[in-house]
Amino acid sequence: MSERLSLTDAVSRFVRPGDQVALEGFTHLIPFAAGHEIIRQQIRDLTLIRMTPDLIYDQMIGAGCARKLIFSWGGNPGVGSLHRLREAVERGWPAPLEIEEHSHSAMAHAYAAGAAGMPCAFFRGYRGSDLPRVNPNIRFVSCPFTGEPLAAVPALRPDVSIVHAQKADEAGNVLVEGIIGVQKEAVLAAARNIVTVEEIVERLTPGTNATVLPSWVVQAVVVAPGGARPSYAHGYYVRDNASYVAWDAISRDRDRFLRWLDEHVHGTSVSR
Amino acid sequence: MTYTESEMMTVAAARALANEDICFVGIGLPSAACNLARLTHAPRLTLIYESGTIETRPTVLPLSIGDGELGETALTTVSVPEMFQYWLQGGRISVGFLGGAQVDRYGNLNSTVIGEYATPTVRLPGSGGATEIATSCQRIYIVMRHDSRAFVERLAFVTSLGHGVTGRERRKMGIGTAGPTLIVTDLCMMRPHEDTCEFQVVTMHPGVTRDQIRERTEWAVQFADRVGETPAPTSSELQALRDLYARTAAAHGAGTKVRQTGDRA
Numbered sequence: 219m220s221e222r223l224s225l226t227d228a229v230s231r232f233v234r235p236g237d238q239v240a241l242e243g244f245t246h247l248i249p250f251a252a253g254h255e256i257i258r259q260q261i262r263d264l265t266l267i268r269m270t271p272d273l274i275y276d277q278m279i280g281a282g283c284a285r286k287l288i289f290s291w292g293g294n295p296g297v298g299s300l301h302r303l304r305e306a307v308e309r310g311w312p313a314p315l316e317i318e319e320h321s322h323s324a325m326a327h328a329y330a331a332g333a334a335g336m337p338c339a340f341f342r343g344y345r346g347s348d349l350p351r352v353n354p355n356i357r358f359v360s361c362p363f364t365g366e367p368l369a370a371v372p373a374l375r376p377d378v379s380i381v382h383a384q385k386a387d388e389a390g391n392v393l394v395e396g397i398i399g400v401q402k403e404a405v406l407a408a409a410r411n412i413v414t415v416e417e418i419v420e421r422l423t424p425g426t427n428a429t430v431l432p433s434w435v436v437q438a439v440v441v442a443p444g445g446a447r448p449s450y451a452h453g454y455y456v457r458d459n460a461s462y463v464a465w466d467a468i469s470r471d472r473d474r475f476l477r478w479l480d481e482h483v484h485g486t487s488v489s490r
Numbered sequence: 491m492t493y494t495e496s497e498m499m500t501v502a503a504a505r506a507l508a509n510e511d512i513c514f515v516g517i518g519l520p521s522a523a524c525n526l527a528r529l530t531h532a533p534r535l536t537l538i539y540e541s542g543t544i545e546t547r548p549t550v551l552p553l554s555i556g557d558g559e560l561g562e563t564a565l566t567t568v569s570v571p572e573m574f575q576y577w578l579q580g581g582r583i584s585v586g587f588l589g590g591a592q593v594d595r596y597g598n599l600n601s602t603v604i605g606e607y608a609t610p611t612v613r614l615p616g617s618g619g620a621t622e623i624a625t626s627c628q629r630i631y632i633v634m635r636h637d638s639r640a641f642v643e644r645l646a647f648v649t650s651l652g653h654g655v656t657g658r659e660r661r662k663m664g665i666g667t668a669g670p671t672l673i674v675t676d677l678c679m680m681r682p683h684e685d686t687c688e689f690q691v692v693t694m695h696p697g698v699t700r701d702q703i704r705e706r707t708e709w710a711v712q713f714a715d716r717v718g719e720t721p722a723p724t725s726s727e728l729q730a731l732r733d734l735y736a737r738t739a740a741a742h743g744a745g746t747k748v749r750q751t752g753d754r755a
Contacts, residue, residue, distance in 0.1 A: 245556025293615030295554030307613045321621035326571040346651025347621045352607045397561045400570045459553045459742045
């Protein structure tokens, strides 16, 4: 059964220094509030896993939380580069960042394998790409039935996954709607998980095929209204595209980024 | 009606799409071209975005690959693993649109790094869906601005396979899909030579000279035996494109400009 916790308590209980942490949400429902709480608690040496690192990992990398990044597309969607990620990779600031780089297809298959309790994922991928040359976690096997060469990657099994959803009910069941990305797989693949939600309702009324996480696979439910901003929550608020555009100038400059961090993360309380 | 090089490129790319195509759409120029095609000559064109939206019909261009507009106007939305497993890997996509920081004469693409991988001079966004889009879609259209730093002799890194380093790698690897069959730039249209698979210029946009194309291509670019002229954008194509950009700017708010190029960092 999931427990209802404050964001501060959920992060301090479930996220530990050195953990492999996945904050997922494919453009939609990105758990920014939880990422900012990890920054405020100064949890370090994390291996951050995410298909599209987005602004949230740019902020966490710039704030010094990360030792390693496992990812498949590291940009500011529709805008340009992630400058904090680039400075960590290109110049080792604020700390050197080890990277393990995949394609989207590989990450999606690896999360699904993790959710299924499998050690690895097989798929028709990476053919003719240089990525296997720079990532020893990309290997090839032959199909035992047809002999076809297939790519293999280890399953993703994060120590803790964090996702944001629209709502949970009093019993701690969670409903996710709209573009659902890899949230379900990320939650099921992880040893521990935290789900932040816009609101608690007495009862969920999901359609027959809705994406529901039963309370017995969720560890912590945290009420965090607006917790996905500046990304969006279908049915609650739209994507703040202007913030994504503005991030380009904020993140380009180290000092301006640090001032932003003081004002918008360290300087805010977490009384959500 | 006068028009820009960028508008010519978008219109030329849009014209390559047909009603029966099932198209995997990237953000930026591909998204503009695909939606322009849908709003003009190919209203039944099926658009799929990698965030999981199937048969999406946005009225404005999304800034990201997973904007709410895409889900709200889609026939259905599936999870990202399902998108890559059943729909892309399952061979259900006819056209994939790709771009990158660099392309070579065989349509191989780099969107990963400039310089050495471990110590890059420029760290680019990386593959995203591109690596498997390049081999799973029945054919690939490449849309890129023509520039000698982008149209290079040798890629710093192969993110996505075109026709390989010799033009023959797809067959050697047993890859059954066609790979890149078209490159659209702001100067010209290129198609692979039927024997060598080396891309050569097949049409030049109005007013463009061979010397301009040579100057902006690092490799010794070849021209087809007969090079035609790309028809200029019609006033109705330009109007539809400009209306689409105007609706997009109004929807995303002041200061938000949807990039018209690919993933150039």
